[in-house]
Amino acid sequence: MKLHVSHSTRYAFDPPMRGVAQSLRLWPSTFEGQKVQRWDVSIEGGTRGAGFRDGAGDWIETITFLGPVGEIVVNVEGIVETENRSGLLKGHREKVPPMAYLRHTDYTRPDAEFKIMAERAIADGKTGLDLAHHLSSLISDAIKYTPGETDPSTTAAEALASGNGVCQDHAHALIAAALAANIPARYVTGYLHAQGDIAEASHAWAELYVSDFGWVGFDASNRACPDEHYVRVGSGFDSIDAAPIRGVAQGSGTEALSINVSVVEAAQQ
Amino acid sequence: MVPNKRGHMGEKPAYFNEMFEDGACRPPYAGIEGWANDMPAEFRSLKQSEAEALFRRIGITFAVYGEGGDPDRLIPFDMFPRVFSTSEWRKLERGVKQRARALNAFLLDVYGRGEIVRAGKIPARLVYQNEAFEKAVVGFKPPRGVYSHIVGIDLVRTGPGEFFVLEDNCRTPSGVSYMLENREIMMRMFPQLFRENRIAPVENYPTLLRNTLASVAPEKCEGDPTLAILTPGHFNSAYYEHSFLADMMGIELVEGQDLFVEGDYCWMRTTEGPQKVDVIYRRIDDAYIDPLCFKPDSMLGVPGLMNVYRSGGVSITSAPGAGVADDKAVYTFVPEMIRFYLGEEPILNNVPTWQCAKQDDLRYVLDNLGDLVVKEVHGSGGYGMLVGPKSTKDQIEAFRLKIEEDPGNYIAQPTLALSTCPTFVEEGIAPRHVDLRPYCLVGESIELVPGGLTRVALTEGSLVVNSSQGGGVKDTWVIAE
Numbered sequence: 001m002k003l004h005v006s007h008s009t010r011y012a013f014d015p016p017m018r019g020v021a022q023s024l025r026l027w028p029s030t031f032e033g034q035k036v037q038r039w040d041v042s043i044e045g046g047t048r049g050a051g052f053r054d055g056a057g058d059w060i061e062t063i064t065f066l067g068p069v070g071e072i073v074v075n076v077e078g079i080v081e082t083e084n085r086s087g088l089l090k091g092h093r094e095k096v097p098p099m100a101y102l103r104h105t106d107y108t109r110p111d112a113e114f115k116i117m118a119e120r121a122i123a124d125g126k127t128g129l130d131l132a133h134h135l136s137s138l139i140s141d142a143i144k145y146t147p148g149e150t151d152p153s154t155t156a157a158e159a160l161a162s163g164n165g166v167c168q169d170h171a172h173a174l175i176a177a178a179l180a181a182n183i184p185a186r187y188v189t190g191y192l193h194a195q196g197d198i199a200e201a202s203h204a205w206a207e208l209y210v211s212d213f214g215w216v217g218f219d220a221s222n223r224a225c226p227d228e229h230y231v232r233v234g235s236g237f238d239s240i241d242a243a244p245i246r247g248v249a250q251g252s253g254t255e256a257l258s259i260n261v262s263v264v265e266a267a268q269q
Numbered sequence: 270m271v272p273n274k275r276g277h278m279g280e281k282p283a284y285f286n287e288m289f290e291d292g293a294c295r296p297p298y299a300g301i302e303g304w305a306n307d308m309p310a311e312f313r314s315l316k317q318s319e320a321e322a323l324f325r326r327i328g329i330t331f332a333v334y335g336e337g338g339d340p341d342r343l344i345p346f347d348m349f350p351r352v353f354s355t356s357e358w359r360k361l362e363r364g365v366k367q368r369a370r371a372l373n374a375f376l377l378d379v380y381g382r383g384e385i386v387r388a389g390k391i392p393a394r395l396v397y398q399n400e401a402f403e404k405a406v407v408g409f410k411p412p413r414g415v416y417s418h419i420v421g422i423d424l425v426r427t428g429p430g431e432f433f434v435l436e437d438n439c440r441t442p443s444g445v446s447y448m449l450e451n452r453e454i455m456m457r458m459f460p461q462l463f464r465e466n467r468i469a470p471v472e473n474y475p476t477l478l479r480n481t482l483a484s485v486a487p488e489k490c491e492g493d494p495t496l497a498i499l500t501p502g503h504f505n506s507a508y509y510e511h512s513f514l515a516d517m518m519g520i521e522l523v524e525g526q527d528l529f530v531e532g533d534y535c536w537m538r539t540t541e542g543p544q545k546v547d548v549i550y551r552r553i554d555d556a557y558i559d560p561l562c563f564k565p566d567s568m569l570g571v572p573g574l575m576n577v578y579r580s581g582g583v584s585i586t587s588a589p590g591a592g593v594a595d596d597k598a599v600y601t602f603v604p605e606m607i608r609f610y611l612g613e614e615p616i617l618n619n620v621p622t623w624q625c626a627k628q629d630d631l632r633y634v635l636d637n638l639g640d641l642v643v644k645e646v647h648g649s650g651g652y653g654m655l656v657g658p659k660s661t662k663d664q665i666e667a668f669r670l671k672i673e674e675d676p677g678n679y680i681a682q683p684t685l686a687l688s689t690c691p692t693f694v695e696e697g698i699a700p701r702h703v704d705l706r707p708y709c710l711v712g713e714s715i716e717l718v719p720g721g722l723t724r725v726a727l728t729e730g731s732l733v734v735n736s737s738q739g740g741g742v743k744d745t746w747v748i749a750e
Contacts, residue, residue: 021530021572023561049573050533050580055380055407062561062576064531095408097383099397237404246561248572 001083001228002037002266005191007076007202009245010258016068017251020046025234026076026244027059028190031092033085034232039078046072057094058234067251074245079266080231087225089207089215089232098209101184107172107238108187110180111157114173117142118180129216132208135177136218143173145221152239167204168239170220174206175238184209186235187242188217193229193263201261204242207235231263285428285688286700287351297354297748298691300466304459305349305691305698313348313693316458320346323454345741346451348458351690351703351723355469358747361424361432361707362717364616367607369420369709372439372594374610376416380407380590390609391602399599400647401592403555405562409579412485413713416588418550419478420709421445424617426688433620433685435704437603439595440587441552444722445708446510449474449517451744452720467749469719474708475517478550481712482518486547487581489533494547496520497537499528501553501569511552525553530573535583548584549574555589597646597680598624621683625676634681635672638665641681643672656732658684687732690743692725702726704734705745719747 011020030036041061049062065072104110110118117138126134142160149164156176159169171187178185185208192203205219205226217226226232236242249255288298324343353361378384379396380403386393396402421442423435452471456463479496486494500511502524515522527538528546536543551558557567562575577583593599601622604615623630623641634641643655655668672679689700707721723743724734734740 019529021561023573023576047532049530049576050582052576052580054579055404055409060576060579062530062573064529064573066531096404097386097393097397097407099393100402100404100407102394102398103400240565246565248560248565 001081001193003080003082003191003193003229003231003263004266005076005078005080005231005263006261007191008260009074009076010260011072011247012256012258013070013249013251013253014256015251015253016070017065017249017253018067018069019250020065020067020069020072020247022063022072022074022245022247024061024063024074024245025058025189025236025242026074028078028080028231028233029057029059029092032090033083033088033228035081037079037081039080040076042075042077044073055095056235057092069249069251082228082231084227086227087217088213089217092215098184098215101186101209101237102179102182103237104176104179105238105241107155107240108175108179108185109155109157110176111160113157113160114176114180117177122181129210129213131181132178132183132210132216132218135181135183135208136174136206136220137223139170139174139177139220140223143170143220145170167200167219167221171204171206172238174208174218174220178206178208186215187238188232188235189239189242189244190226190233191231191261191263192219192222193231193265195229201263202259203230204239205230284686284700284702285426285431287426287688287690287703288700289691290429296750297352297357297746300748301350301352301462304462310697316348317693319458320348320454323457324450327450344447344736345727346454347692347701347725347727347741347743348455349691349693349698350455350744350746351705351725352746352748354750355747356750357430358469358719360430360616362719364432365420365422365424365707365709365717366715367611367613367616368422368434368437368603369417369711369715371603371606371610372420372437373415373417373711375606376439376588376591376594377410377414378610379593380409380416385606385609388609390605391599395596395598395602396593399593399596401555401590401596403590403593405575406579406588406590411588412487412584415485415711416591417594418481418485418586418588418711419445420711421706422617422709424705424707425685426703426705427686428688431618433618434600434603435620436597436600437595438706439591440554442706442708443507443510443552444706445474446513447742448708448718448720448722448745449513451722451742455744466746469747469749471718471720474718475514477710477716477718478514479518479520481710481716482548482550482584482586484713485584485586487584489581490547495537495544496548496550497523497528497546499523499525499549499551499553499571501557505552507552514550525569525571528571528574530571530577533577533580533582535571535574535577546583548586550586555592558585558589597622597644598626620685623681625672625679625681630681631672631676634679635669638669640684642684643668643679643681646678646680656684659730659732684732687726690723690725692727692741692743694727694729699729701729702732702734703743720745 046063046065051061146164156172159165175185207215417439421438498515557569559575645653687702692701710716723745
């Protein structure tokens, strides 16, 4: 499948900020089942810094703006060829040992509920890939896809307790469940060419490290593993660590954020 | 580990006295025996208050690394020097440098291919699940492959030639300003001692530190690198040391807000406009160094600094992630590191350590609490520890419950018979237990000034030298034979 992604992020600051620094993790990489044909990140104004590839395989760049900064618009546009690999991440160049992902953050801390969930699954005899699939469907069952019930600061435990959430909550919750089962897990950001009810073109899911298979993606929001409809961009311990745009603004103004994403089949244009 | 140090103190708890052996003065102390014995009591107390006034005036009142306590309290200075002979020092020096080399090789390895883990010499979980292991720097090779540029190694002595390493400090070991100030004050108060004895100088430490920092400037830096010390600010307990070192090296002392990132580099705001900074000696913890990489709410760091670092625009010393080498659980494996990376036998001994996370070790520890020192794995500063032989039955039983609750949080070591050094006390001169922290510099070359920080347990019989627990400091001499 050939996917055309266009993604625009606009920050409006009122009153303008004295300065803004952003770390960008906006570039998908090429691996088996994902080939980047063209990818442009354009930002008006600001100074771009040298880019580098981090140990997890993500390309990162810095951009800084000197004040007064009233508005920042980040435009991402590109074409990625995809194939279904049933969620398996193969041929992705990275150096971080999977075991380094066996740690939780404030967002992914497994509370007693996650521990019970993991213990039961293990007691049921689930192991390996089977266990990972099982945990993912348990999270899909436990957290109903409900926009507006949670916010970006909701933790995995809070989402599980409320029973509602969006893709960020599903990903955090699945990571927490995996960590409780001693499975390395991480947060992945990307794009989704949506067909079903859940239209999150800017998407997030989890990857679990399964012996003999490596990293495998699980999208608990869609009860699926990433296939040719997904474009994988970056990863991290949680939504903050993996964020496509991480920024710090100097000033006392308020920040208004608007995001516009479209993912369509390139041939249809 | 096989418990082989049971009853290390032996039948009679004799301590090695560094000055007197079988009633005779050991050679390194020969030059000060007369000075100490002949000093009239009034003269001594006069000098003691003079020293205190000097310390107060220069404002050196901070606590040593991670010890907590009241930052404005003056740490007692004992005028009786601690003395090593040149040959004693040579062995120490070789041992300290060997350790600093191995620790750096380990850091470069675990952020690279992890050969030591693959070889099964250290459990993967101790390294990769360690809180101090930084995913953000995996695969990054800092200039010259050095992660820990200032290695503070805490040593104790139990006999004429027996030294043990208590712990390694690979991040930002503090206290070196005491080493320099103690010497300065001794030279000012007792100039004749320095005329009569050939005492190796330590005052070139700031120059060596400066050279070390400059030697790890990034490749992109052309010409003389600009260096700066990054401090969390004046409320930090070691702020005095940060400003002292900046002053001695003639470099800027900056806070996060004085630096900013633009383009490929990190810049310092100056009255003449922005100036590029090439090497940052940071005295801020990893978590606070850059809100775009670590703690998002840190106000102490510089947004974007880690990106500049990882793309080769600035050097950070010690390198972020260096802490994984000085963890108390990783400490046990330093002798393995020395054999693995250097193909040498360790010159300095580790203290035998029982890991309470292991069943057999835990059982031994619980059965022998009265003889052992038990510490928290991540604790420091003499807090949260049990010194078995110095504790009451109730204290031991209370501690037993804490260990049983969370065994993985504790390690235990035998009670070492720490050496003593004569010390001025109210009644005159008496032996008190001491330790030593030398500061090894690692850059283009490995340097160690002949000296360090000697801490002394001023309370009679006490083995805890931490300043928060009644410890003081001494000038440390290496004397020509």
